[in-house]
Amino acid sequence: MSLFSLIFQSDTYLCMAFPVPTRQDAYIVDFIPLASMDTVHHMLLFGCQTPVSTNSFWDCGSVQGTCEDEAAIMYAWARNAPPTKLPKDVGFKVGRSSGMSYFVLQIHYGDISAFKGEQPFIAGIYLLMSVDTVILPGQRVTDADVACDYTSYPIYPFAFRTHTHRLGKVVSGYRIRDGKWTLIGRQSPQLPQAFYPANKQVTVKYGDTLAARCVFTGEGKTSKTYIGGTSDDEMCNFYIMYYMESRHAIPYMNCMEMGSEELFQHIPPEANVPINV
Ligand code: IYT
Ligand code: CU
Ligand code: CU
Numbered sequence: 001m002s003l004f005s006l007i008f009q010s011d012t013y014l015c016m017a018f019p020v021p022t023r024q025d026a027y028i029v030d031f032i033p034l035a036s037m038d039t040v041h042h043m044l045l046f047g048c049q050t051p052v053s054t055n056s057f058w059d060c061g062s063v064q065g066t067c068e069d070e071a072a073i074m075y076a077w078a079r080n081a082p083p084t085k086l087p088k089d090v091g092f093k094v095g096r097s098s099g100m101s102y103f104v105l106q107i108h109y110g111d112i113s114a115f116k117g118e119q120p121f122i123a124g125i126y127l128l129m130s131v132d133t134v135i136l137p138g139q140r141v142t143d144a145d146v147a148c149d150y151t152s153y154p155i156y157p158f159a160f161r162t163h164t165h166r167l168g169k170v171v172s173g174y175r176i177r178d179g180k181w182t183l184i185g186r187q188s189p190q191l192p193q194a195f196y197p198a199n200k201q202v203t204v205k206y207g208d209t210l211a212a213r214c215v216f217t218g219e220g221k222t223s224k225t226y227i228g229g230t231s232d233d234e235m236c237n238f239y240i241m242y243y244m245e246s247r248h249a250i251p252y253m254n255c256m257e258m259g260s261e262e263l264f265q266h267i268p269p270e271a272n273v274p275i276n277v
Contacts, residue, residue, distance in 0.1 A: 015060035017051035017102045020094045027091025027119045031084065033077040042193065045075035047092070047100035054102070066104045072252050073125060073239065076161055078192030084159045090243040091119035093251055121243040124251040126155065128173065128212040130236035131256050135167055135225040139218040141272070144236040147176075147211035147259025153248035154205045155240075159195035160185035163237035167216040167225060172271040173238040175202050176209040181268050184240060188275035189214075195241055204242070211259055212238035213271045 020026060033043060048067035052058065060066055074092050077083060086092075094100045133144035162171035168189040174181045185198050204210060214236035218225065225234050244250065 013060050013106055014057050015052070015066055015104055015106045016057040017054050017104045019054075019102055020100060022095050024095055025093060025097055026095045027093055028074065028123075029086055029091045029119070031075045031077075031086075033083055043075075043077040044073060044106045046071040046104040046106070047074050047094055047102070048072060048104060049099055049101055051102045051104050060106055066106060067102075071104065072100070076194050078194040081192040081194035081196065084195040084241065086123055087121075087158055087243060089119060090121040090123045090158075092123045093119075093249065098251065120246055122246045122249040122251060123241065123243050124155070124249075124253070126210065126240040126242060127252075127254040128210060128238040128240075129254065129256055130214065130258075131227055132258065133214070133216070133227055133234065133236055135216045135218045135221070135234060137218050137221040137223055142216045142218060143264075143272070144214040144216065145211070145259045145264045146213075146236070146238070146255055146257065147209055147263055148255035148257050150204050150208045150210055151206055152250060152253070153244055154203055155242040155244045156203050157184050157198040157240045157242045159241040160187070160198045161193060161195045161237075161239040161241070162187045162189045162214075163193050163235055163239070164189040164214055164216070165231055165234050167218065167221070167234055168236070169215045169217055169274050170271070171212065171214045171236065171238055173210070173212040173240060174267070175204050176211055176263070177207075179266065181211075181266060183268070183270070185238075186270065186275070188277050190277045191275075195239070198240070209263070210240070210255060211263070211267070212236075213264070213267060214238075215272055215274075
């Protein structure tokens with residue numbers, strides 16, 4: 001068991017990498033954000049093999065500049081949002097055999113983590129993201145739809161996170177089983193973009209479909225808006241934090257397919273009901 005913490009004070013995006021402090025496999029079982037609501041806007045924790053830098057800290061912008069290889073998001077904390085708790089017996093696998101040798105923490109002010117022995121369940125993230133949405137200027141509503149068939153071992157969602165930039169109104173995620181849509185989570189991306197508790201008892205198994213819709217507005221825009229990395233671009237992300245049995249461990253999955261128009265004809269109307277912020 002080891003524990004470490006770090007504290008920054010700044011108004012920009014700063015990143016710091018630190019090696020997973022063990023040679024063996026380890027599990028993150030808890031996150032304890034020690035952040036001040038007054039000074040911190042948000043905090044993201046990634047895991048990866050090769051951070052952009054390994055000494056001191058660096059300016060890592062809003063999206064780019066965390067890892068050379070793929071950065072896997074493990075934790076998000078945002079001002080005024082309740083912190084995510086991993087359920088009992090659930091851990092994110094890090095260290096040797098997981099391909100995660102470093103943590104990269106992107107923050108203004110923060111702290112993290114503790115480790116423990118073997119876990120019966122492994123935590124993971126499933127990301128649904130749109131790659132091809134175009135929002136037309138002045139158009140009141142644009143739906144970005146994403147859907148994929150789920151063809152793996154059962155997962156148990158327990159938290160979800162939405163992410164768009166300024167034009168996003170509401171983002172919803174569903175499981176579809178035998179034609180029936182069940183909500184996993186629904187949130188305004190204009191609220192703090194933390195992980196919120198998922199709708200309980202929605203498990204996902206082989207043969208289900210996972211689907212998400214982001215509702216955007218092009219009102220007030222004078223040009224087309226595309227998916228991209230700057231704040232003038234948009235993103236449509238629905239993250240599902242789940243756990244699954246360790247013996248099937250798949251810590252990261254994603255879905256970037258549009259989903260058929262016919263499928264989305266059956267999405268519950270709530271997906272297009274704005275959330276007051
Ligand atoms: C184009 C887009 O939607 N980018 C998202 C999702 C994304 C996350 C990761 C894409 C890739 C990743 O390796 I991690 I490729 C995006 O950048 N989302 C941001 C940050 O990833 C955290 C967010 O706040 O959700
Ligand atoms: Cu922030
Ligand atoms: Cu973004």
